[in-house]
Amino acid sequence: MELVFANLLNGVSYASILFIIASGLSLVFGVMGIVNLAHGALYMLGAFLGIAVAGLTHNFFLGVVAAVVGLFIVGLILERVFLGRLYKMLDQQALLTLGFVYIFGNIALWIWGPYPLMGHVPTFLSSKVSIGDYAFPVYRFALIVIGLIIYLALWWLQDKTRIGSQMKAGIDNKNMTLAMGINYGLIATAIFILGAVMGGLAGFLGSPILGADPEMSMPTLLLALIVVVVGGLGSIHGALLGAVVIGVINTFGNVYFQDFAMFTAYFIFIVVLIVKPTGLLGKKKP
Amino acid sequence: MKKYLILALIIITAAGTTTATAATGKPIKIGTIVSLTGESSQTGPPQVDALKYRLNLIGNQILGHPLQLVVGDDASSPTTGVDAAKKLLMLDKVDVIIGPTMGAAAVAAGNFMKTANPPIPTLITMAKSSIVLQRSTGQNVFLPMGTDKSTGWFTGLYAADKLGYKTATTILEDMVSGWDKVGSAVAAFQKEGGKSIQQQVVPSGTVDFSSYLAALKPADCLIIWVTPGPMARFVQQYYDAGKKLPLVIPDASVLFTKTMTQIGDRTVGIVAEVNYTTLLDTPLNKAWVDGFTKAMGYRPTIQGASSDQNLLLYLEALKITGGDTTPAKVNDALRRVKVDTPAGTVSFNSQNLGIGDLYIAKSVKLPDRIDWQVLDSYKQVLLDAPAQ
Numbered sequence: 001m002e003l004v005f006a007n008l009l010n011g012v013s014y015a016s017i018l019f020i021i022a023s024g025l026s027l028v029f030g031v032m033g034i035v036n037l038a039h040g041a042l043y044m045l046g047a048f049l050g051i052a053v054a055g056l057t058h059n060f061f062l063g064v065v066a067a068v069v070g071l072f073i074v075g076l077i078l079e080r081v082f083l084g085r086l087y088k089m090l091d092q093q094a095l096l097t098l099g100f101v102y103i104f105g106n107i108a109l110w111i112w113g114p115y116p117l118m119g120h121v122p123t124f125l126s127s128k129v130s131i132g133d134y135a136f137p138v139y140r141f142a143l144i145v146i147g148l149i150i151y152l153a154l155w156w157l158q159d160k161t162r163i164g165s166q167m168k169a170g171i172d173n174k175n176m177t178l179a180m181g182i183n184y185g186l187i188a189t190a191i192f193i194l195g196a197v198m199g200g201l202a203g204f205l206g207s208p209i210l211g212a213d214p215e216m217s218m219p220t221l222l223l224a225l226i227v228v229v230v231g232g233l234g235s236i237h238g239a240l241l242g243a244v245v246i247g248v249i250n251t252f253g254n255v256y257f258q259d260f261a262m263f264t265a266y267f268i269f270i271v272v273l274i275v276k277p278t279g280l281l282g283k284k285k286p
Numbered sequence: 287m288k289k290y291l292i293l294a295l296i297i298i299t300a301a302g303t304t305t306a307t308a309a310t311g312k313p314i315k316i317g318t319i320v321s322l323t324g325e326s327s328q329t330g331p332p333q334v335d336a337l338k339y340r341l342n343l344i345g346n347q348i349l350g351h352p353l354q355l356v357v358g359d360d361a362s363s364p365t366t367g368v369d370a371a372k373k374l375l376m377l378d379k380v381d382v383i384i385g386p387t388m389g390a391a392a393v394a395a396g397n398f399m400k401t402a403n404p405p406i407p408t409l410i411t412m413a414k415s416s417i418v419l420q421r422s423t424g425q426n427v428f429l430p431m432g433t434d435k436s437t438g439w440f441t442g443l444y445a446a447d448k449l450g451y452k453t454a455t456t457i458l459e460d461m462v463s464g465w466d467k468v469g470s471a472v473a474a475f476q477k478e479g480g481k482s483i484q485q486q487v488v489p490s491g492t493v494d495f496s497s498y499l500a501a502l503k504p505a506d507c508l509i510i511w512v513t514p515g516p517m518a519r520f521v522q523q524y525y526d527a528g529k530k531l532p533l534v535i536p537d538a539s540v541l542f543t544k545t546m547t548q549i550g551d552r553t554v555g556i557v558a559e560v561n562y563t564t565l566l567d568t569p570l571n572k573a574w575v576d577g578f579t580k581a582m583g584y585r586p587t588i589q590g591a592s593s594d595q596n597l598l599l600y601l602e603a604l605k606i607t608g609g610d611t612t613p614a615k616v617n618d619a620l621r622r623v624k625v626d627t628p629a630g631t632v633s634f635n636s637q638n639l640g641i642g643d644l645y646i647a648k649s650v651k652l653p654d655r656i657d658w659q660v661l662d663s664y665k666q667v668l669l670d671a672p673a674q
Binding site: 003006007010011013014055109113114115116117118120121128133134135136137139140208209210211213214215216219223250251252254255258259261262 | 324325327328460486487488489490491492493494496497498499500501504514515518519522523526527528529542544545548549550
């Protein structure tokens with residue numbers, strides 16, 4: 001029973017990291033229709049930037065600031081200089097962002113070198129809670145709380161604010177939105193930056209567990225894509241549900257179906273695609 | 287003043303001429319396949335530097351033949367590894383191939399080279415899966431650092447015999463190297479009376495080890511082998527979860543000095559098998575480490591030492607052939623050489639498998655880093671596990 005409970009917590013905390021990664025991807029794809037294949041690379045950049053600054057200053061929060069500010073700037077440049085010119089051009093978006101995966105990977109290799117680095121848990125979150133023989137790190141509890149806060153904030157932004165309404169109006173009919181005097185370009189840029197910041201923040205917050213290395217972009221992107229597809233594209237609620245489903249089932253699969261652990265996430269992915277191609281909470285576009 | 291300048295010019299020219307006349311024979315091309323890009327890209331550059339450093343030490347020539355280094359990148363991929371081997375063989379027409387290092391690339395390129403024409407000597411870097419040898423059809427592929435099974439076997443022996451562990455729980459990454467290393471470690475451990483009470487197999491590239499850590503059974507030690515990225519994550523998550531079983535790794539090359547240093551003091555005390563460490567206390571190694579560090583600005587790596595060892599073996603074989611690079615002659619000579627290298631003394635058995643020195647080390651804290659210090663050694667052993 002203790003093992004089940006410990007694994008449930010492990011699964012939920014892992015799901016929390018998955019949610020923070022996937023929420024940015026889901027937001028950008030769902031709201032703006034941009035296929036950002038560089039999302040995993042943004043995650044990696046956030047992890048490296050945060051680890052570097054936190055390591056230099058010995059301050060975890062400055063690491064958070066570095067990841068957020070750094071990815072704000074990267075997101076701004078990506079959207080304004082490149083992707084802003086490629087709306088509704090899915091092939092070009094995919095190729096361009098795929099190119100950035102390699103560019104960012106090599107920049108990381110150049111600056112931080114090829115060795116895997118690990119982030120450090122802040123001292124005040126470094127204690128553990130005993131669950132039988134297993135000591136559950138408090139930092140994992142913190143990740144669950146942070147994930148929930150981010151979920152609520154994004155839900156509030158998307159569903160309860162004027163900007164959220166304008167965002168959704170833009171998706172439905174961009175020209176009509178513009179004709180009504182709404183600065184959709186500004187909103188689109190802000191959403192893309194928010195997605196990039198979420199990716200970077202996930203990278204740094206996850207770094208004490210998942211670390212950082214220049215080759216992590218594609219595996220991270222794959223994981224985020226699975227979560228987003230399982231949960232439903234463009235839905236924050238879907239991203240959360242997808243992350244919990246993948247995180248928890250993956251964690252239990254590692255213990256109880258070890259021979260199939262490599263396929264657990266893909267199995268769920270395939271089943272959802274067959275049964276409900278729009279994802280668990282996704283809606284068919286009219 | 288002008289007179290001195292002219293004199294200096296004459297001396298410099300004369301020195302240059304002397305070097306040039308010393309190496310006027312047919313150039314010998316040293317090909318190397320390393321990972322400069324991809325997931326194992328941390329291993330490649332120090333290997334190239336190790337080869338450059340050794341070549342510079344001997345004036346880039348041997349027996350009057352200039353030595354030229356040709357570098358190929360396997361991009362940490364088996365298919366690119368084979369492409370790199372093909373290019374070196376057919377286009378660059380190298381006389382020897384040193385590498386690859388990355389496991390899958392080494393297996394693929396190694397097997398390609400066995401049927402290569404001409405059958406130029408291929409000296410694989412680092413210990414490798416024994417399937418490189420099992421599929422053998424040729425006599426030109428060499429494993430100087432032996433097989434993955436050897437690293438596991440001697441680790442298991444040491445854990446039972448010297449550390450006195452009676453029970454072990456194991457974690458391995460689901461790939462040939464994982465099964466070879468941990469499987470052999472367990473076989474040796476059990477042969478010496480130890481008992482393996484649990485085996486957990488993790489998928490390749492695992493990011494979250496928490497479920498495996500929660501399921502870990504109490505034992506005297508944990509024998510683990512996963513690749514470098516997952517190893518960094520595992521070590522951190524292991525200590526974060528308050529686990530205290532002594533860690534035993536049947537191959538230290540997956541846990542980099544830089545990674546241990548960055549994770550911190552918690553990584554002190556891990557026991558691992560190493561084929562080489564900069565802290566190896568021999569005059570030959572000390573001189574090499576000092577010289578390399580001065581020339582390159584950083585300490586040599588395990589992978590670099592393996593490349594250096596392979597180059598020394600090839601150069602020694604060339605001395606036997608009198609500089610003749612005919613593959614059959616060099617391959618035969620390689621089976622007769624015995625060379626002292628910074629990583630220890632090495633030779634080959636009739637199946638091209640290394641006979642050398644293997645070390646058991648412990649991670650220790652130094653003023654500037656955490657590094658592997660030798661605890662014990664197995665000298666001049668066949669670098670493979672005995673047939674089970």
